Amino acid sequence: MRTEKSRSTSRKLSVIVGITATALALAACGGTGGEAGGPVDGEGKTLNVLMGVDNQYPEERQQWQTDIAAKFKEQTGADIEWETYASANEELTKIQTSVVSGQGPDVYSLGTTFTPTAYATQAFVPLQEEEWASVGGKDRFVPSSLGISGPDDENQVGIPFVSRPFVLAYNTELLAAAGIEEPATSWDELREQAKQLTGDGVYGLSVAYGDNYDPWKYVWGMSAQAGNPLVEEKTATLDDPSVLEAYQTYFGWLTEDKVVDPAAVGWTNPQALAEFAAGNSAYMLMTTSSSLPTLEDSAVAGKYEYALMPTIPPGATERPADGVEAASILSGDNLVVADYSQQKPLAFEFVKLLTDKDTQIEYYELFGQLPTNAEASAELEAKYPELAPILESASKSVGTPFTGAWSDIQLALTNVVVQSVPGLSEGNVPKNELEARIQDAQNAAQESLDRVKD
């Protein structure tokens, strides 16, 4: 897993060559498109697929798309037309126009937290037994990856494609020097370790307080571990004490415990990662396997490990009975098929191809995104033992509440942090101000839940 950059590049190239060779070999062996032998005849048809753009590996993505299209053409005789979106805004605009006009992509690759919104539009095919069977059955997926496919087992629209669970990274040298043998498993233990690790220009934790995506994940995770899922039926529970405690813990690292660099109030996640990569902090919280290229090419190369983020809530030494072992939000991409599509069998055939074991392993080798296919996941774990914590986090990931109001709730949770940053910067976020902001968030969340239409 942790190979030199050149080895990683050559591995990617060899995979690309491999896929191309396989596609060409299949093309040579196959007969005419119509007699390709695939279960769905797509001769003369074109499947339109929408995916997020890959800024990290654009060339590899281009090659992968070409190869997958060739493979699909061989299997079904159909062509693939790719479309990409660069931002959530563009993603939504594309969905809006397609939903309203009843034409557009047949298959969408959507972020997991966006799936509830997509579900709310009722513009995507509900997955019954027949649809699941057409993509190889539910059993082929890592069970936890299905946690955000729909509101419940009977109502699902999203087929898991890739997984990007959150973990922490720690500096093995700094922990060893401080006499710490194992990374923390509870938030309280993490704080104590961070205090031990802070000093001599090094901080215990790297935290991206200025990030627009990270903060709510801490609050949701700590609350879920304390037994508060934030939404129960159609009631928001942000006013539960567990939420206040989560925010106080999160801010307290900087204001009370002084285990975070004060400049972190302006950091985004990549900036926080850069500080960890420079050896300036012992722990990097809330990161994914996509941090590998940065860390492998940094001052901490060979001196870091990944581990699960704590799963015991603040103020506790063990998780309460109703607490959830939420190591990470269920993060990644789901595939959905448009209800207006005139070629649904072909679309599901394509989804099947993308979730096949071999395709999933190849996708990991190229882009570092974990498979949702159970066999592929097991094979990767055997092949790369160092992936174990990340795969374990994937299996212990928990879906955020599946409601069309989630986007508003997420925004409200983040807003509490954004409006608290001035206080954080001065080293004090007064409790009464924090409570007032949480109450505002609670009101916004409840109003949004009240608007949910079944």
Added chain:
Amino acid sequence: MTLTPHKSRTADNKAPRAAPGTDRGRERRRKGVTERNRPLWLLTPGGLLMVLVIVLPALIGIFISLIDLDQYTLRDWLSAPFIGLDNYIEALTASPLLYSVWLSVSYSLIATIVTIPLGVAAAVVTQNKFRGRGLVRSIFLIPYVLPSFVVASVWRTMFQPDGVINTTLAQVGIDGGLWLNGPQSYATLVLVQIWASWPFIYLLALSGLQAVDHEVHEASAIDGALWWNKLRYVIFPYLKGPLSLAFLLSILHHINNFTLPFVLFGVPAPADVAVLPFLTYVTSFQSFRFGLSAAMAFVSLVLVAIPLFIYLRAVKLDTTDDPGGKK
């Protein structure tokens, strides 16, 4: 200055009416034309295009503002529940719309008022020929040429708590504090907007200065006008038209500028810089309340359009054939 030609035109227009029927041929030619002898039907293609591009979308926007359109009703949007003025009432009473309009208008005004003297000064300085003038003029245009995204990204980096600005201030014993959140963030927005937009004023002022005839300079020199008097009483009147236009366009541009604040501060925005584009973006693309955001857009359009209309009438930009001003 504009009244005279306008009046004379009116008088001309009335002339044919004073003597109707004197020439049958001319009478026939007048049929189907305006009193200014302009055949309005020639405007039909342009008019149709305007209806298609402006009026129709505006009407659809107003219709959307009257329905409960969100992610739940988007699929069959024409049958979304009709809720009358509810979206407008919510926008005005239960949303931060008015606060956002205030922030947008005030920051736009401040940025525009500061950039006008800067732009005029730069235009005056580079009016006379000197060695390297072309280079200086090119350098002046850099902020205007750079995409907003780049400008905002660079400033965001510099304004970080441990960024170059705070580091420099610390060297002279000043604690810079927080620039991208809290009360100072408003100043940051104004400052970056000024930096990015002053060359626009400079360009328009320069175009105004170039319209000053050489004879005017000579005449004022012969009259013995010193530089300030010449500038104040001879040159500046030429700039009234271009600067009035620049003022208007700047305000509109700042109010509508989404990229700059979005990249500088991100979403959700700190309360001190939660300008109008943030609010409509969040309402549309985070809360998916398309009906409410259409109502917000319409209300803010009206709120902004009224003073602008008054301004337009006051500076008579729309009542002269010559937007360049007095010549």
